[in-house]
Amino acid sequence: MRMISGKRYYGNDGDVTDVEEAKQFRKLIKELLGYGGANNPEDFMPTLLKLIDFNGVTKKLRSLAKRMDALLQGLIEEHRNKNKEESNTMIDHLLSLQHADPQYYTDQIIKGLLLQVLLLAGTDTSAVTLEWAMSNLLNHPEVLKKARDELDQHIRKEDSLIDEPDITKLPYLQSIINETLRLFPAAPLLVPHLSSDDCTIGGYDLPRDTILLVNAWAIHRDPNLWTDPMSFKPERFECPGEANKLISFGLGRRSCPGMGLAQRTVGLTLGSLIQCFDWERVGEEEIDMTEGKGVTMPKVIPLEAMCKPRPVMRKITSMEALGNI
Numbered sequence: 001m002r003m004i005s006g007k008r009y010y011g012n013d014g015d016v017t018d019v020e021e022a023k024q025f026r027k028l029i030k031e032l033l034g035y036g037g038a039n040n041p042e043d044f045m046p047t048l049l050k051l052i053d054f055n056g057v058t059k060k061l062r063s064l065a066k067r068m069d070a071l072l073q074g075l076i077e078e079h080r081n082k083n084k085e086e087s088n089t090m091i092d093h094l095l096s097l098q099h100a101d102p103q104y105y106t107d108q109i110i111k112g113l114l115l116q117v118l119l120l121a122g123t124d125t126s127a128v129t130l131e132w133a134m135s136n137l138l139n140h141p142e143v144l145k146k147a148r149d150e151l152d153q154h155i156r157k158e159d160s161l162i163d164e165p166d167i168t169k170l171p172y173l174q175s176i177i178n179e180t181l182r183l184f185p186a187a188p189l190l191v192p193h194l195s196s197d198d199c200t201i202g203g204y205d206l207p208r209d210t211i212l213l214v215n216a217w218a219i220h221r222d223p224n225l226w227t228d229p230m231s232f233k234p235e236r237f238e239c240p241g242e243a244n245k246l247i248s249f250g251l252g253r254r255s256c257p258g259m260g261l262a263q264r265t266v267g268l269t270l271g272s273l274i275q276c277f278d279w280e281r282v283g284e285e286e287i288d289m290t291e292g293k294g295v296t297m298p299k300v301i302p303l304e305a306m307c308k309p310r311p312v313m314r315k316i317t318s319m320e321a322l323g324n325i
C-alpha cells in the first residue's frame, strides 16, 4: 500500500500511518481473500440459488464491495486534493493518466486496477510465496547456506546490497523460488476458467460454459512428471527444461501478466533477506508446512523465525547513520 497510496497499513500500530484506517483495510482484505477461496454453491446452480440467496454470500459480497469501494474512493479523493509535487504514488500516476484520458481512466477503472490487479492479484501471491520460501529455507539449512554462498560470491563488495540486475545472475536463488512455487503455488487452482466452446481436455468432453479448475498443486507433485516430487530440492531446476514444467503462473493468453514483476520482487526480497541476516528457527522443531484455506494458499501457522544482522547490514546501517548513503 505504500507504493499504491503512500500509506503503511501493515506492521505494529506505531509503524502504520493511521491505526484505525489500517485496521479497517486489513479486515477488508482478509474478508475479500476468504471469499475468493470459498466454494459458492450459487456458481453451480445460479438460477435457483441466486433467487433465494442460498447462504447469504451475495449479500455479504455486496456489503464488502461497498465498504472496499468507499475506502478506495477516499484514497483517490485524498490524492486528488494533494499537492502533486509532494507525492509519487501509483494513485498519483493513475490520476495523471485520468487527466490525459478521462474517458478511459474513470475512477471506476482506477479502483478496479488498484484492487484487482495490484492488491488482490499482485500482493498476497508474492507475500505468501516469500513466506513459503523462507519456511523451506529454515527447514533446509544446507540450501540456505548454498544460497548465501552464491550471493556472497556474486556480490563481492562488502558494503553492496543485492540489486535488481543481480537476480538473473543468481541461478540457485531462482531455483529456490521455482521449487517453492512448485510445492506451494500461490494460486494452487490457478484462476477459474470457463470454456467458451465445447472442447475435450485430457480425454474429457467439456460442454461450453463449464467452469474448469486446473489443479496446479497436484500437477506439481505428480510422480509421473517429477522425480522425488515431495522433497524440496532446488537442484532439480539445474536440469535444462525442468522450469518449463511449472504452471504456477498459468499458461497461454490468460496467464499471469505480473509474472516478470513477481519474479523480480520475490527474488530481490528473498535475496536481501538472505544477504542481510542470519536466520534460525525459533525452536528445535521444523517449521510446520500445513497449507491453509484461501485463494492464495496461506500457511496455517504463520512463519516466525529469528534473525541477526550480518556484517553487510551493520556496515550499511552505520554508513547510513554517518550520512554516507
Ligand code: HEM
Residues within 6 Å of the ligand: 116, 117, 118, 121, 122, 123, 125, 126, 129, 185, 186, 187, 190, 191, 192, 247, 248, 249, 250, 251, 253, 254, 255, 256, 257, 258, 259, 261, 262, 266
Ligand atoms: C508469486 C506471485 C504470483 C503468482 C504465483 C501469480 C499467479 C497467477 C495465476 C496462476 C494466475 C491465473 C492464470 C490462469 O488461470 O491461467 C494469475 C493471474 C493474474 N495475475 Fe498473477 N501471480 C503472481 C503475481 C502477480 C503480480 C505481481 C501481479 C500484478 C501486479 C499479478 C497480476 C495478475 C492478473 C491481473 C491476473 C489475471 C489475468 C487475466 O485474467 O487475464 N500477479 N496470477
